[in-house]
Amino acid sequence: MSTHDHSEVLRAVRPPSAMAGVPVNYVVWKAAAWFGPAFIVGLLLFWGIVAGFVPPPRQDWTADETVKFFTDNNLGIRVGMVGTAVFAGFYFVWSAVISRIIQRIEGPDGILSYIELMGGVTTTVVTFMLAVVWLTAAFRMGARSAQDVQTLYDLGWFIFNNTFIVTFLQMVAFGIAMLIDKRRTPLFPAWLAWLGFAAALSFLAVDPLTSAAAKDAEGLPLVHAAAEEVLSLDADLVILDAYTSTATVAMLRRLGRDVLSVPYASSFGELYIAIDTIAAAVGEAGRGRAMIAELEQRLARVAASVTGTRPTALVYQVNGLTAGRGSLSDAVLTAAGYRNLAGERGLAGDAALPLEALVANPPQLIILDATPDTYRSVAADNLRHPALRQLIERVATVQIAAPLWLCANPRTIEVVEQLAALRARIGGRR
Numbered sequence: 001m002s003t004h005d006h007s008e009v010l011r012a013v014r015p016p017s018a019m020a021g022v023p024v025n026y027v028v029w030k031a032a033a034w035f036g037p038a039f040i041v042g043l044l045l046f047w048g049i050v051a052g053f054v055p056p057p058r059q060d061w062t063a064d065e066t067v068k069f070f071t072d073n074n075l076g077i078r079v080g081m082v083g084t085a086v087f088a089g090f091y092f093v094w095s096a097v098i099s100r101i102i103q104r105i106e107g108p109d110g111i112l113s114y115i116e117l118m119g120g121v122t123t124t125v126v127t128f129m130l131a132v133v134w135l136t137a138a139f140r141m142g143a144r145s146a147q148d149v150q151t152l153y154d155l156g157w158f159i160f161n162n163t164f165i166v167t168f169l170q171m172v173a174f175g176i177a178m179l180i181d182k183r184r185t186p187l188f189p190a191w192l193a194w195l196g197f198a199a200a201l202s203f204l205a206v207d208p209l210t211s212a213a214a215k216d217a218e219g220l221p222l223v224h225a226a227a228e229e230v231l232s233l234d235a236d237l238v239i240l241d242a243y244t245s246t247a248t249v250a251m252l253r254r255l256g257r258d259v260l261s262v263p264y265a266s267s268f269g270e271l272y273i274a275i276d277t278i279a280a281a282v283g284e285a286g287r288g289r290a291m292i293a294e295l296e297q298r299l300a301r302v303a304a305s306v307t308g309t310r311p312t313a314l315v316y317q318v319n320g321l322t323a324g325r326g327s328l329s330d331a332v333l334t335a336a337g338y339r340n341l342a343g344e345r346g347l348a349g350d351a352a353l354p355l356e357a358l359v360a361n362p363p364q365l366i367i368l369d370a371t372p373d374t375y376r377s378v379a380a381d382n383l384r385h386p387a388l389r390q391l392i393e394r395v396a397t398v399q400i401a402a403p404l405w406l407c408a409n410p411r412t413i414e415v416v417e418q419l420a421a422l423r424a425r426i427g428g429r430r
Contacts (some may be wrong), residue, residue: 041089051080095120119170
């Protein structure tokens with residue numbers, strides 16, 4: 001086939017753009033770009049100020065508290081959600097022009113522009129849905145039960161909290177496009193690319209209800225265990241837990257990333273192994289050994305204080321769960337000088353313990369890892385039950401924050417020391 005014939009085939013497969021030769025109206029492009037800031041202003045004005053959602057209302061309100069919020073600011077919520085729905089469309093316009101700009105950077109065969117556009121479309125739809133759901137909750141309040149209003153309120157928050165991944169991927173696509181723009185004069189500076197990543201990562205928050213290092217981690221970029229997110233940070237070492245998707249681990253290793261898998265520790269011995277492994281991997285073996293030595297010394301001091309009969313103790317958690325043999329809580333109780341009543345009842349690991357069984361045969365010390373108000377969900381109703389309230393009036397009870405011993409970490413020793421200090425005061429009680 002001749003060169004002439006080959007070019008004809010290419011033209012047949014990829015016909016010239018219908019816009020070839022037509023000058024681009026950049027005035028429209030620039031106007032569309034301003035729809036992004038306009039969306040932010042409109043969202044803050046209508047959703048935040050008029051509707052009263054900034055600062056965000058609590059997501060764990062009772063039905064009566066939810067109804068009061070929608071009643072006290074009924075007109076504001078209705079006007080604000082109508083405005084939010086209108087400005088939701090502005091986000092789509094902004095996403096469309098950004099998508100076209102990315103297409104010019106990566107070429108017609110790239111996919112980043114499509115991810116950007118679809119992320120914009122979906123975010124627009126999600127924002128519109130939020131406004132409609134909360135507008136529905138505020139409409140005809142007198143004809144709805146408190147439970148119906150709360151259901152709509154919760155539905156809006158579920159949509160809000162569980163669809164962030166869409167905008168996350170959109171921001172990642174935007175950031176990658178800026179980084180691969182190798183033209184002599186890039187349209188966007190590199191700092192804007194990293195700002196895009198920061199916007200994506202900011203959707204994930206450090207949860208003080210589950211992390212013992214939540215305060216220390218403030219300001220650090222956060223990711224899910226998705227290979228694409230991890231790759232965007234270009235880290236020298238990726239530390240994963242044993243439950244990370246095997247596909248994610250395989251992809252990271254295939255792309256040459258140094259991956260270290262560290263299993264969850266359910267005993268102090270396993271914690272020492274984890275500390276030693278991570279410390280060696282980051283070139284701080286000496287600091288790791290020093291940390292382990294300090295923890296061993298603190299445990300030894302507690303062990304030396306354990307004399308006489310060990311009192312019984314039991315951990316009672318939301319959803320009626322307790323910690324039996326083989327759990328981290330069992331190891332903590334044993335180290336602090338207690339007998340784990342759940343283990344003596346034949347329970348192992350995380351196990352269900354009916355409230356009736358706890359009331360009928362209570363331990364000498366009840367340990368709660370949350371207060372009755374920590375979680376306002378149905379799963380935590382057992383902590384608010386009148387029978388439990390009456391029980392803790394006559395049985396020694398202590399509340400120790402779950403992050404300290406939800407997973408074994410260096411601060412778990414604090415739980416051992418705190419429980420050991422309580423042991424002397426309750427040891428004689430029956």
